[in-house]
Amino acid sequence: MKIVGQDAQQIHEEDDSISLCSMFADDESFGIDTGKIREVLGKRDLERVPMAPAFVAGVVPYRGDVLTTVSFRALLGLSESAEAGCVLVLEDSDGEERFGLLVDTVGGVVTVSRKMLEANPCTLEARCKWLFDGAYKMPNGLMVQLDPEKLRPSRLAETGMFKQGAMGENA
Amino acid sequence: MIWVRRPDKRDVDDLTKEFIAESQEGLDRMERCLTELEARPEDCEQLVGEIFRSVHTIKGTTGFLGFSRLEKLAHAGEHLLGSLREGRLAVTEELISGLLRLLDGLRAILTLIEETGGEGTRASDEDGALIAELAALNCEAAAALDHEKAAPVVMMKAAGEVEAAAQSTAAQVHAAASNDKTLRIDVDVLNRMMNLVGELVLTRNQMLQSGVEATNFPELARRLDSVTADLRETVMQARMQPVGNLFGKFPRMVRDLARTCKREVRIEFSGQETGLDKSLLEAIKDPLTHAVRNAVDHGIEAPADRVLGGKPAEGCLRLKAFHQSGSVVIEVADDGGGIAIERVLAKAVERGLVTPEQAAEMTEREALQLIFLPGFSTASAVTTVSGRGVGMDVVRANVEKVGGSVELESKVGVGTTLRLRVPLTLAIVPALVVRSGGQSFALPQTTLVELVYIPTRDAAQVVEKVGASEVYRLRERLLPMIWLDRLLGLKSATDEHGFYMAVLEAEGCKYGLVVDDLLAPEEIVVKPLSAVLREIGLFSGATVLGNGTLALILDIAATAARAGVKPVIEDEEEQAAEAKQKDERSFLVFEDRARERTALPLGVVERIESVPLSQIEYANGRALLQYRGELLQLRDDGRVLDEMDAMQLQGEEVAATVLICGDARVKGSPRMGVVVRRVLDVSEGTMLEKDVANGDVDLALVKEKLTTIFRGFCANGAESWKEVA
Numbered sequence: 001m002k003i004v005g006q007d008a009q010q011i012h013e014e015d016d017s018i019s020l021c022s023m024f025a026d027d028e029s030f031g032i033d034t035g036k037i038r039e040v041l042g043k044r045d046l047e048r049v050p051m052a053p054a055f056v057a058g059v060v061p062y063r064g065d066v067l068t069t070v071s072f073r074a075l076l077g078l079s080e081s082a083e084a085g086c087v088l089v090l091e092d093s094d095g096e097e098r099f100g101l102l103v104d105t106v107g108g109v110v111t112v113s114r115k116m117l118e119a120n121p122c123t124l125e126a127r128c129k130w131l132f133d134g135a136y137k138m139p140n141g142l143m144v145q146l147d148p149e150k151l152r153p154s155r156l157a158e159t160g161m162f163k164q165g166a167m168g169e170n171a
Numbered sequence: 172m173i174w175v176r177r178p179d180k181r182d183v184d185d186l187t188k189e190f191i192a193e194s195q196e197g198l199d200r201m202e203r204c205l206t207e208l209e210a211r212p213e214d215c216e217q218l219v220g221e222i223f224r225s226v227h228t229i230k231g232t233t234g235f236l237g238f239s240r241l242e243k244l245a246h247a248g249e250h251l252l253g254s255l256r257e258g259r260l261a262v263t264e265e266l267i268s269g270l271l272r273l274l275d276g277l278r279a280i281l282t283l284i285e286e287t288g289g290e291g292t293r294a295s296d297e298d299g300a301l302i303a304e305l306a307a308l309n310c311e312a313a314a315a316l317d318h319e320k321a322a323p324v325v326m327m328k329a330a331g332e333v334e335a336a337a338q339s340t341a342a343q344v345h346a347a348a349s350n351d352k353t354l355r356i357d358v359d360v361l362n363r364m365m366n367l368v369g370e371l372v373l374t375r376n377q378m379l380q381s382g383v384e385a386t387n388f389p390e391l392a393r394r395l396d397s398v399t400a401d402l403r404e405t406v407m408q409a410r411m412q413p414v415g416n417l418f419g420k421f422p423r424m425v426r427d428l429a430r431t432c433k434r435e436v437r438i439e440f441s442g443q444e445t446g447l448d449k450s451l452l453e454a455i456k457d458p459l460t461h462a463v464r465n466a467v468d469h470g471i472e473a474p475a476d477r478v479l480g481g482k483p484a485e486g487c488l489r490l491k492a493f494h495q496s497g498s499v500v501i502e503v504a505d506d507g508g509g510i511a512i513e514r515v516l517a518k519a520v521e522r523g524l525v526t527p528e529q530a531a532e533m534t535e536r537e538a539l540q541l542i543f544l545p546g547f548s549t550a551s552a553v554t555t556v557s558g559r560g561v562g563m564d565v566v567r568a569n570v571e572k573v574g575g576s577v578e579l580e581s582k583v584g585v586g587t588t589l590r591l592r593v594p595l596t597l598a599i600v601p602a603l604v605v606r607s608g609g610q611s612f613a614l615p616q617t618t619l620v621e622l623v624y625i626p627t628r629d630a631a632q633v634v635e636k637v638g639a640s641e642v643y644r645l646r647e648r649l650l651p652m653i654w655l656d657r658l659l660g661l662k663s664a665t666d667e668h669g670f671y672m673a674v675l676e677a678e679g680c681k682y683g684l685v686v687d688d689l690l691a692p693e694e695i696v697v698k699p700l701s702a703v704l705r706e707i708g709l710f711s712g713a714t715v716l717g718n719g720t721l722a723l724i725l726d727i728a729a730t731a732a733r734a735g736v737k738p739v740i741e742d743e744e745e746q747a748a749e750a751k752q753k754d755e756r757s758f759l760v761f762e763d764r765a766r767e768r769t770a771l772p773l774g775v776v777e778r779i780e781s782v783p784l785s786q787i788e789y790a791n792g793r794a795l796l797q798y799r800g801e802l803l804q805l806r807d808d809g810r811v812l813d814e815m816d817a818m819q820l821q822g823e824e825v826a827a828t829v830l831i832c833g834d835a836r837v838k839g840s841p842r843m844g845v846v847v848r849r850v851l852d853v854s855e856g857t858m859l860e861k862d863v864a865n866g867d868v869d870l871a872l873v874k875e876k877l878t879t880i881f882r883g884f885c886a887n888g889a890e891s892w893k894e895v896a
Contacts, residue, residue: 047721048610050659051707059704059713059721066713066721068701099701153703 016114020136022107022143023088025072029143030103031110031136032090036148038098040106041087055156057102060087068153069100075131075156090148099153110143112136117145127161190232191285192353197225198278199419205270206422210437212262215255222270223252229277240298241280247302248273251309260309269308271423276301354449360409367402374398403599412452414492414501415443421463425488428467435474435485436467442492447499451593454573455501458566462503462589463488465563470507470587480584482506495592498575504588510581512538519544539579543567571728600697602714604690604722605673608661611722613695613714614684618677618727622689626669643672643683650674652683653734655725659709680731693717697724709733758856758873761830761847763809768878769847770856770871771832777842778831779850784815787827796844798831805829807846808881845881 020031021040039062046058046069057071069087073080085102092098116136120129133145149155201222208218230245248270254260276298283289374395381387418440429436447455471477471486478484491502516530519541525533533541542563567577575593594600594617602613623645625633634641634652642649652672656663672683695714704710711726757773780798787805788795794805794812805812815825828850833842856873858880871878 045720047713047723049704049707049710049723050608050610050661051709052704056703059700059723061715061719061721064698066698066700066715068704097701153701157703157706 017111018114019109019111020143020145021088022110023072023086023103024105024107025076025103026078028076029107029138029141030072030146031112031143032088032146032148034109036090036093038089038091041089041100042106043084044087045084046087046102053157056153057085057100060100062089062098062100065098067098067100069102070151070153070156071102072151073102073104075127075151077127090151092149092152097152097154099151101148101151110138112138112143130159130161187236187284187288190236191281194229194232194277194281197228198274198281201225201274202271202423203419205267205274206426208262209264209267209426215262219252219256223249223256226252226273226277238280238284241277241284244273244276244280244298244302247305248277251305254309266308269304271427272301273305354410354412356409360405364402364405364409367398367405370398371395371402407448407599408446410449411446412449413443414445414447414452414499415440417452417456417459418443418490418492420460421490424460425463425467428464432468433473434467434471436471437485437487439487439489440491441489445492445494445499447492447593451499451573455570455575455591455593458569458577458591459501459503461566462591463490466503466505466507466587466589470505470509472508476508480508498592498594501591501593502588503591504586506586509583509585509587510539510542510579511583515539515541539581542579543577599694601692602695602724603673603692604695604716605655605671605686606688606690607686608656608659608663610661611690611716611720612655612686613693613722613724614673614675615724615727616692618675620674620676620681623672623674623683624669625672628669630669645674645683650681650683651734651736652685653730653736654685655730656687658730658734675727675731677727677731680728680736682731682734682736684730691717695722695724758854758871758878759830759850760852760854760873760878761850763807763811763845763847763881767809768851768873768876769881770873770878771830771845771881773853775832776830777833780829780831780844781826782829783824783826784812784819787812794846796829798844801842803831803842803844805844805846809846809848811846811848 019034021034021037022029022031024030041060041062044060046060048058049056052058055070055074057069057074059066060069061067067087067089071080071085073085081104083104085104086106088101088103088106090099090101116138117134118137119134120132124132131146131150133147133150135142135144204218204221208215208222211218226245226248230242230249233239233242233245251260251270251273255262255266260266374391378388378391378395381391385391422438425436425438428434466488467486471488472480474484477486487506489502489504491500491504493500512535515538516525516533519525519538520527520530524541524544530538543566544564570577570591570593573593575591578590578592579587580590581587601616603616603619604611604613606612623643625643634643635649636642637649641652643652644650654663655661670685670687671689672685674681674683693716695716697712698714699705699712700710708729709726710723711729712724713721714724716722758770759773759776760768760770763769782796786796788797794807796803796805807813812827815827818825828847829844830847830850831842831844852873854873856871856878858871871880
């Protein structure tokens with residue numbers, strides 16, 4: 001599956017480099033393909049939605065729409081951060097579902113070579129295995145690649161893995 | 172086989188799309204004309220001309236678009252219509268039915284083209300039969316002008332009708348599917364919108380350039396406000412569609428149904444021009460169709476029964492749309508048999524919806540409401556229970572989904588009226604913004620009955636407990652209280668001042684929602700929530716408030732259901748209110764004799780006049796006043812006039828206060844004037860029973876003070892007031 005994805009990418013970019021937007025949750029660094037990010041909203045205060053699944057951080061207004069925002073910390077099973085996080089606006093490939101992703105901070109755009117990507121370790125926990133899409137071996141540590149398709153709220157709700165409050169989460 | 176394209180909407184090019192939209196409209200027009208033609212054959216020439224044009228246009232356009240199947244069928248139809256236009260054929264039932272089938276055939280092909288991009292030649296043999304039938308009608312009808320209708324033909328026709336009815340509903344479903352996505356807008360409206368958008372951009376530019384500190388900022392903000400309001404209004408206007416668009420479907424449906432059910436039905440419309448939001452129009456389409464179908468099927472009786480009941484054989488179905496207090500009311504009224512209450516009750520008892528004891532106590536109105544209960548109305552229940560009812564619960568649910576309501580009125584033997592009440596628009600609703608647990612929520616104003624402030628010091632006293640649930644005594648009725656923060660699992664914020672309770676009512680549930688604070692009422696723009704959040708089921712949407720933050724819109728009915736509030740039948744309260752009104756009435760309290768409170772029922776006092784003493788004249792020892800060309804007798808029980816005379820002698824200019832009284836209920840009774848010292852108050856009061864203690868003076872308690880009722884206004888005045896009271 002990964003190979004197919006890579007092929008598609010290579011049509012757009014002749015060489016095997018890819019630009020990722022780096023972001024942080026706790027101390028770990030993650031990257032999402034910049035082509036799949038619509039906008040980085042920066043630090044935002046979210047309106048919480050009572051009774052919503054644990055992975056929903058809240059809603060945020062965005063260009064006349066109300067975006068459901070996924071808390072990445074909740075997905076990882078981390079406790080809620082005291083500070084306001086950054087919201088990224090992501091879009092699925094059909095452009096039908098738009099949603100927000102709440103992370104601690106957003107780094108910058110990094111260009112990496114596909115050759116640096118390595119698949120998930122087999123010892124990874126089921127939830128993370130589902131979320132992560134391999135890791136890039138960067139000079140200053142690893143950067144985990146995320147697939148926005150899998151972060152869609154409707155998809156997350158379908159899997160049922162994240163419905164309950166994550167460990168350490170007192171939602 | 173290879174050329175058969177996969178059904179894909181994207182295959183349909185713009186030209187074809189336009190053709191389909193135009194043809195659908197033409198066919199709608201044709202449908203209307205056909206039903207009209209049947210009702211008014213005298214307008215034949217004009218109507219047939221119209222129909223002919225629709226079919227001809229379709230035929231002409233299909234020629235160059237290359238839809239040969241459609242062209243062939245249209246051609247056959249045109250030929251028949253041509254004969255009709257030239258007067259070689261007479262308008263008969265069969266002819267109309269044949270033309271309606273032609274219409275269905277054309278519509279079916281159009282739908283096919285819209286869905287698949289091709290007209291599907293494989294099914295072409297179907298058309299053959301239709302074309303043959305049209306041809307047969309053409310020559311046969313011409314030959315059979317003076318023939319009597321043969322029995323077998325009628326039989327065949329009846330079978331065909333049922334089929335046609337089935338087909339037409341299918342066609343309508345498809346037509347609806349295509350109408351959902353397109354909307355015709357007056358170019359003027361679009362231009363106005365564009366202008367306003369331009370204005371909006373200009374205002375934004377100015378704002379960006381000048382900044383918040385600029386002196387003209389308030390002015391710019393005001394301009395932005397007015398431009399936005401105008402733009403909103405224009406967009407709303409563009410979304411408004413006349414209800415007539417929806418009504419247009421019904422003549423045909425009623426005609427077909429009437430045939431199938433062997434009824435004679437005339438359909439009448441009024442208020443077709445009433446505008447309604449496009450999305451709402453779509454939302455009420457099904458409920459309305461249902462109501463019309465019910466009215467024809469179950470409401471209107473068979474012609475023979477109608478004649479027996481002293482009514483004309485032809486039943487009348489009236490569709491009426493009008494505005495009423497911010498909402499649009501659509502009425503479906505028939506003059507049929509009405510709903511027999513006792514049978515409704517019997518059915519409800521049989522189905523275990525109510526106990527026989529409950530049924531015995533029910534008022535007519537309550538019994539009618541039973542029809543809306545899910546489970547009451549299955550198909551068998553309806554046909555046996557004379558009234559309408561197939562899925563009335565669905566009708567109500569659909570209308571309530573868009574914030575409307577349904578009322579039913581019925582009189583046995585006279586008819587039934589179903590009233591759908593829907594808001595003008597869905598997108599913008601007035602709401603009250605409240606805060607609870609540190610978050611803002613919007614409550615739609617339509618569900619809000621009243622607000623109660625409960626200071627902390629009173630809280631322990633007014634919030635009473637029944638078991639574990641808390642209730643509030645609101646005008647001697649116990650209202651269940653729901654704490655919003657607790658329900659939603661929010662951190663409750665304790666406020667030393669107190670809290671507010673919003674009394675809400677939705678789908679028959681009435682409860683008090685406790686919130687921390689009230690913010691301003693606002694007109695909110697409803698934004699849909701994503702599927703994941705919709706699943707929670709408590710929020711109907713979200714909105715951006717004036718301060719830029721988001722607020723969730725609370726679904727009042729769902730909240731009630733979540734908290735376990737059950738619908739209550741509200742009649743008790745209304746009756747109580749009525750009863751209260753019965754012994755309470757308004758009095759005008761005045762003083763005529765010194766220090767004595769006297770009262771007149773407010774209804775008989777027409778005016779209070781201040782009359783200069785010089786205008787009061789005397790004749791035969793009685794005081795008289797010329798008042799608006801009438802001679803009024805003045806009653807002066809308290810000798811006020813004598814006192815005033817004395818004052819006037821001292822050189823003061825005085826005016827007497829005169830109550831002009833007349834009894835509107837007693838015709839021809841003369842009006843009279845009552846001279847009083849001063850008018851004290853207008854207030855509610857209770858008449859006291861006449862007994863020995865108060866002699867033969869009528870007394871009343873007004874504001875808990877004893878008050879004499881003024882007598883002698885007319886001999887039996889007090890009596891008649893009492894009777895009315």
